[in-house]
Amino acid sequence: MIKEPYLEFSQGIHCCPRAGITEYMVYDSKFKVRKKEIFVGAVGTSQSLQSLNEWIEKCSNFIAAKPNSNQPNLYTSFSGFNENSGFSAKLIYEEEITKRIFNRDIKRVLEIRNWNKLVSEAVDLFYNNILFLAQNRNVDVIVCVIPNNLYKKIVNKNEDNEVEEKIDDTHTDIEMNFRRALKAKAMHLSRPIQIIRQLTFQDTSTQQDIATKAWNFCTAVYYKTGQTVPWKLIKNEARSAACYVGIGFYRSRDKKILNTSLAQIFNDLGNGVILRGTPVEIDKNDRRPHLTSGQAYELLSSAINEYEFALETSPGRLVIHKTSNFSDEEIAGLRGAAEDRRINSIDFITILDSTFRFFRDGIYPPARGLSFKLDRDHHILYT
Structure with missing residues (x-):
């Protein structure tokens, strides 16, 4: 838990x-x-x-x-x-x-x-x-x-x-x-x-x-509304400031470009900014869009720039998540951007839909934070 x-x-x-x-x-x-x-x-x-x-x-x-x-x-x-x-x-x-x-x-x-x-x-x-x-x-x-x-x-x-x-x-x-x-x-x-x-x-x-x-x-x-902050996570002074980056893909409005990379950057207040990247290709093996190493590098570098401009400090940790598995090229590009900024702590998280269903004894639903480990790289978390 x-x-x-x-x-x-x-x-x-x-x-x-x-x-x-x-x-x-x-x-x-x-x-x-x-x-x-x-x-x-x-x-x-x-x-x-x-x-x-x-x-x-x-x-x-x-x-x-x-x-x-x-x-x-x-x-x-x-x-x-x-x-x-x-x-x-x-x-x-x-x-x-x-x-x-x-x-x-x-x-x-x-x-x-x-x-x-x-x-x-x-x-x-x-x-x-x-x-x-x-x-x-x-x-x-x-x-x-x-x-x-x-x-x-x-x-x-x-x-x-x-x-x-x-x-x-x-x-x-x-x-x-x-x-x-x-x-x-x-x-x-x-x-x-x-x-x-x-x-x-x-x-x-x-x-x-x-x-x-x-x-x-x-x-x-x-x-x-965007200019409002209903609450914020209590900052742990012992931990480095974290920059959360979500990477996704969407279709261009004219339908001519099938997929374009997109990054959402969030700071500790939950405030965010959206960055548009460059067109990407569909992988022939898993039929999902992926970034090249260069695209991943540029997208994360831009995200870090936005974070530093807004907070006037560099993140000590990066948390990068997407709804599909990271390719080797994506990981190489993202790691390269982090290393060039001397950011040593970086987490890659893939969030996927699941057919698992949790139930709890009594009248309440499962408690948020319930989790268990399948193996070193796979976990299930109920939020």
Whole structure:
């Protein structure tokens, strides 16, 4: 069992983010210069936007925990998102920073029988409105509310759609994922987006309780604003400062470049910056994109430069992770960049999906930090 790390908040420490915010306020509330008003833009139908307005109003106040629960540590009350409670800030939501999608446009998309085309059109419909808000309105984050009827279509492929796609010349081997596609397309706008189903605003027995949903929504919006720090890991002075680098790949917007390297750099506060790398090739053996030694060297060197510029110090340790195995070329390039900066501690972590399922006696889910070792290079960690 890996011990739960303590988090630092404005007025104290706690291992639970929700309890810490409630009792000790968000970490950045100790600063004199901080963002106290978060402007929430939104895209959706008239009904969806009205539901969001009511939801944000509800989240501004205290919400009691799930009643009669035998799991009080799992289902906690929501402190309320306002200037006098844990977040010490307020959400600003006004009609002038929203964009309405007409029902006729939703209907037009729903009539498309080819599933990939349907998802593509749905992405474009939301993106065009996100683009307008990002370029013409003062917004910190943009919430995209997916109507229930559209959500059912973009997550489920029915048999009619599948039959048509088999004979459609425009069918692609890689199915589109609405959430990923929309976030990738909007990435260059430098405005974070939060995608949420309209159904989330309803209180039903098949969903999470209201307080839990409020915690998830408000914490995500607060963090995504970018100029905010809800909490930070307590720094161990005996350890060297660490730079965390995540390497991924994505398709270019014009679809001409299949994969481009991408690095996300995070410091101890959880603040990050995204760097774009160069086009890469698909490996013929494992059918996954990989960096050449030179590309890996340049990408990590740029990441270290960004870290040093932001913190005015060099990292003593590098933690590099990706969702596929590291090739020998990648390791050589990454090690070379670290050695040239005289960084001796470097961890390579591959994070993969697993079919393993953990269960725990009693009424609580498995404890975070549960881990066991398969061999020297393979471990399983429950987070």
